[in-house]
Every structure is written in structure tokens, then in C-alpha cells.
Amino acid sequence: MFIGVTGSQGKLGRATVARLRDEGHEVIGFDLGGPAGPGFTRIDLGDYGQVLDAFLGVTARHDGLDAVVHLAAIPVNGIVSDAATFHNNVTASFNVLFAAHRAGIRTVVTASSITATGFPFEVAPPRLPLDESHSAAFNTYALGKVVEEAMAAQLVGWDAAASITALRFTNVVDESEYATFERAGEPGYRRDLLGSWIDARDGAQAVALALAHARPGFEIYHVAHPQSGNTDPSRVLAERWFPGVPVADDLGEHEALFSTRKLQEDLGFAPEHDWR
Template sequence: MNRVLVTGADGSIGRAAVSGLQAAGYDVAGLSLRYDHASTANRALVGDARSATDVSAALDGVDAVLHLAAIPHPSLGTPEEVFENNVAATFNVLAQAGQQEVRRAVIASSINAFGVPMNVNDVEPAYYPLDEEVEADIADAYSLSKSVDEQSARMAWRRWGTDVIALRFPLVKAREELLRFAAMAERDPSIMAREGWAYLDLRDGVRAIIAALESPVPGAHVVGLAADDILIDRQTDELLRKYAPDVPLRQAVEGRGSLVDTSRARELLGFAPEHSIHDQAVSAMTR
């Protein structure tokens, strides 16, 4: 496997994934509705992930597909637009890949697939650390679209035998952007409490993508991701006592320990995060 199609190739994760895959020796075709940034893809294609014609042409000659194209937040369209775009794009990409006998796909799911972080109601997670089986409570179109995408992955495996990894990304940004988000969350920690103040350095996001593409594990799997610590520079148990005192804690968390269970990523993909915003922040201040 050395030829990969990346949809959403002009997004922030898409651009990093294209570069990371090329650095790892892959030939990369990129597909995007438009390109607002210069693309390094070996083939930079303009097209719609919802179009059978566009995706079928883009898949020509590839061995695997990384599907990132989506409306990434419920505020970026009407509920109908967000849900219809995301679900149609994911299903179309998986269907075209299956029909062309592309046997490996990685799709971008989200920590929001269980619905609680963006829920308009006064709800909390069933427990911490969050895992892939946590009870869902969905009240927005984006979270619903990601939950359906995970079902589409299972269908693609059953129908076409395509092995699919759905990566549940938390907040994924480059270090500088993570620092800005951390500053906002410090001012009001409650805004990220329902997602456990989870984040992932963009470099680790790309590493997780490559690990998923290269994993020999068959079937369709949902895999949660996060850094090994939380975004805010506080003790995790302190934050839980103040902002989630009624949420059961299934296992002890020390220091700034993460509230996302990433054991499946370690077991299925052999992936563990390497970067911490806190290590980077310390090194930046000492330079």
C-alpha cells in the first residue's frame, strides 16, 4: 500500500496529513472542493466528496483512502446542511472505495459522536475516562452525523469487505493554536468539561492516521484519541471536583492525566501520543 487518496485535503488536518503521508513515503492524491492553500499532493484534485463521479475518478489507482472532508462544526451550516453533507460524503467515499475494491479506509469521526459535548441540554458524560462505548445522548446535527458515519463504516465492511478505522478526534490543532484554546479554557474551564478537556497535537493526529492506514487489523473499528494529559494546566481531579462532581470516575487519574481512554488506539493501532501542550509551553518559555 503506497498510494492514498485524502479527501478534505485543504483542511487543517488534511494539509498536515498530505505532508505527513508524503514524508512517510506515500504517493498522495488530494481531493478538495477548492484549494485556499498551496497543496503538496502528488495529484491535487478539485471535486466534491458527495459526488460519485468525482470520488470514483479520484480513487483511480489508489490503495487506501483517508476521508476527512466534512462540515466540522454545527455552527457552519443549518442542521440539514451539516447532517446531509457529512453523512452523504462519508457514505459516498466508502461506497466508491468498496466498489473499486479499495480495501483500507480511515475516516474522521469525532469525540462528539457520543453527543454530550455539544448537547444543548444539561447533561453530563455517563462516566470518565471516556471510551468508545460511552452512552450516547445526541442533540445536534454534527454529532449525529459522526455517529452515523461510524455506522456507515460498519456497513462498508459488511457490504464490501473494506477495513475501516473511524478515528474519534478531539480538539486537534498545531501547538500555537492549542495554546490559544488553552488560554480560553483556563478562563472558563466549564466550556470543555463535557469532553474532558481533551486535545491532540496535530503531529500526533497525523501519526494516528498513518498508524490506522497501516494497521493490519480487519473489520470496522471506532478508535478514540487524545493526548496523555488535559489541555488545561491544572490537576485533573481538581477540575472534576469543581466541574463534574457527579460524573463517576472509573479509574484513578493522576496529575494532569487524560480523561479519554486510549487503550484501543494502543492495542489496535500501536499508537501512543508523543506530544504534550505543557511540555511545548515550558520549552517555548525557556527559549
Template sequence: MTAENTSVVVTGALGGAGQWTVERLLADGYDVVGLDQRLPADGGPDGADFFQVDLTDQGETTELVTAFDPDAVVHLAAIPDPTNHAGGRVFSNNILSTYNVLDAAGRAGARVVWASSESAYGFPFAHNLLVPDYLPIDESHPLRPEDPYGVSKVAGEAVAAMTARRYGVPVLSVRPSWVQYPGAYQTTSNREAFDLDELAASPAGSSPSGGAGNFWSYIDVRDLASMFSEALTADVTGHEAYLCHAPENYLGVETSELFDALYDDAPPCPIEGDASAFTTEKAERDLGWTAEHTWREAADADVAGPDFG
């Protein structure tokens, strides 16, 4: 698949990551159709058409996706965490919309790239801090979520695999870390408040605040958008999952020191320096993707991002 004369449907197109992804795909030469719960106030960027839709309604979703007959679908729409909504709403919204979108894409014979999450592993929203089986964490690590958001992503990946089997289309599940926006990195306050001694003194098995839930990982939204773009042309068949993380933690502290302080029974940590606890070697190999932006230069960067939501 090449960008020229290639149509891509993007769901959640007016969200933060959605807008950056739409902008990236337009820059790469794709014809973009954006779907969301509302329409952009100013009509949206040139080259993209937008439609209002309830993705939990299978009829609406199938009608629109099949009418466009896209070459690919990038599914980003979701309630992004379990903290501000009832758990049942988070799960039902996310899994219904994912089923409807992916099934419609499969019926249209479209390649699918969709946003799963690192939360599928169960670390970010666990009541008690979970211990990884091994480090660095890769796509084969067991998925053990305790929260409705993480479970919705595990169920979504099952739908992704079903779609690939049933319709014979490639489906790529991207597992992003905590998404950060240039010039407005939320990781900054965590880093400024971090104290290694306080972490070591926290009760065993507790879930200390300040980013420990995903082991101080992150991804710049521009790198996330670039992975979605790279995934559209990758030579992949069936269903595959890919981690999407920056190459280092956002504390600037050696990762092995963090795990020694965080756990009494930390797994062996062969990670050098402040490299991320999650490895993106699979994405580098299969997609030709690497993250380009780090907190050191991006946290205070003056970048004019898209604003058509």
C-alpha cells in the first residue's frame, strides 16, 4: 500500500492523538475521512472529510465505513481510562465501538491499525503493583489487567485477531504508552516530584503515585502518529501487536535502580541506563519505526500542533 490515492478512515479523529494522526496522514499523502461524535467547528483541515457517528451503533458504523470503501482504517476512538467514568461504560463503549469498526473494516477488505494500550498488561491501573515476569517487557508478556479499560483493550485485541482470521485482512494492534504533547508534557510534574528514597520506602506491594504504574514510560504524540503511518504500509499478515514507547524513562534515572527501589522481588533487570522498561524491537524490525522525540527536547518545545477539534 502506498499513500497515493489511498483512502484511510480515522475514528476518534477530533481527539488529541486523532488530530495529530490525521495531520500526519494528510502530510504523507493519504485521503482521509474522519469519524467522531461531533464535527470540527471550522470544517477541519484541507484534504479531509468529517462525519458525525455513534460508533457503538453497528448500523451507523457499518453504513459509513462500507460506503467509503476505504483501503485502511485507523481506529483511535475510545474512552481513554477508567478513572472518570463508570467501569461498565468504559468497557461497553470501547469494546462495542472496536467490534463495530473492525468488523466493518473487515467487510470492506480494509487493513486495520488500531490503538490498543500498554494498559492491556495490567500495570497502570492495578490496585496493587504488579510485578513483571521479565524485563524488558515485550509483546509476548502475559496480559493481566484488573481494570475495565485494560480489559477492554485485551478484548479488543481478541476482536482484532478475529477480524484478521475471518476477513483475511492485516490487523495491527498498537500498544502506546502515556501519550505526551510537545510543549505540554504531563510527565514534567512527575519528574520534578520524584524522589528515589521515597520510592524505596513505600510499602511493599503498594502502588506509589507518580508514574510507577507504567514504570515511568511515555510516547510523544508525533511518534505515535508516525507509527500509525508506518503500520499502513508494513508487510504484515494476520494480527500482530506492537509496543509504542519512547526509548527511555522520563525521569533520567537508571531503570535498574527504579526497579530495585520499587520491588523487594524485582525480576532481573538487564536494561542499561535509563532505557525504557518496554522494548520496541518488534516495531523497529517489522515496521521500520523508531521514536524520534524525547522528553529532554520535547517537554518545552514550541510546536504548533493541529487544533481543528
């Protein structure tokens, strides 16, 4: 396929572009800044005209896309004001999803987030491991992701052949950041992430699988390593962090409390990198 990737210069974006190219796809990156060359075009996702124009074709780059992977966003609260985080991210996502619809691009994979499930979990989750059926937002970044998921679920109904997959990524870690796992035995380490994490390269695998298995309709998947980022058993973590919350009888010894069972079962996700 010929695939456009927004946020191509970010941590997950770089890994995704590399993965898709390794699989034989042609890829063009879209971002606010990046290297000049045939594989990249600079666009401002806040400008709908630029987005639609770039999706329809860019002289000397491409004359149409088969799929879009939307990864671009202000990644956390605090970089800009809270309202600006929401406005920027939701507007950019609307522009991407609506431009894809108008351009006849029927396969879209978009980045959602663990924050859309209740991060930082000061309010306890309803059950563990937490699956895709639950959503809750406690900051404007998370609220934007909940809104974007709802928007995608509606827009996909406008075209019977359209496929939109929302991937709720947890904390993305690259090769240079594995030293942080030296804290894996600390009692509160990664509590606000339900003990979860994902290597950027395995996050890219999830994107590739979502594209390969795209089918009409809207789907949400959690994307994390199936094993936690902690040394203590997961049942111990659950009782320490969220006493009284129901825990599945079949919870694995170190299974992440942010469930990726659906991703593994539906798409065959099998991560290749582990901090251990």
C-alpha cells in the first residue's frame, strides 16, 4: 500500500515508518518538520485545506493514498495550556479523519491512549486487567482522546467500506529508555499506567497488524506489552494499588493490568522486545 503517516518524526512515528517500509509498503511522512526528500512532506494538521490537499496528492511525492496512520498530537498535558492541548489534538484528528473520508481513503489507523481509560487512575478502574469496554477522562489530553474515539465511531458509519482502528497506546519506550526499568521493583512504579509499557518497535508492529487486518467498521485495541513493567506479580500490584477491585481469575503472573488480550487474539500481536 501507499500509506501516509502523520507525526512521522515522533518516537512512535519513526518506528512505524521504518516497520511499514520494511514490510514493503511505500510510506510518506507528514509532520511540522522533518528531512527534505521524497518520503516526507511538511503539513500543518490544524489547517484542513493542507490536510485534504496532501491526502489527495503532492506533486513529486504521490497522487493518492491507500491508507492513513494518524499518530500526530501534542503528546501530554503541560506542553501548552490545557485548553490548547484539547483544541489542537481534536481539531487535527477531525481534519485527518474527515479529509480521509473526503479523499476516499477507507483505511485509517489512529492513535488513542491509555489516558482514555482513566489515567492516572486516582479513581480505581472497575476491574483488572482493564479491557477496551471502559473509558474515562481526567485531563484535557484524555478528554480529547475520548472525543476522537467517539468521532471516529460515527464517521466510519458514513461509508460502508470504511475502516477506522483506534489503538490505545500506553507509555511508549525506545531503546535508549530501558534504564528506567531499574525502578521496576519500587512499590509505586508505573501505577498510573497500570504497570504497562510498550517498546516503540512493538507499537509499530501493532500499527502494521491493524492495517493488515483492517475490516469495515470501528475497533479499539489496547497496545501494551502483555507483560508488566514491574518485578512484583500482577496480583500483588492489583491488591496494593487498587484494593477491592475485582481481578480476573486467569490473570497471568506478570500480565499487564492494561489488557492486550483482544490485540493478541484478534490481530496476532506478539511483541519482540522486553525490558527483562
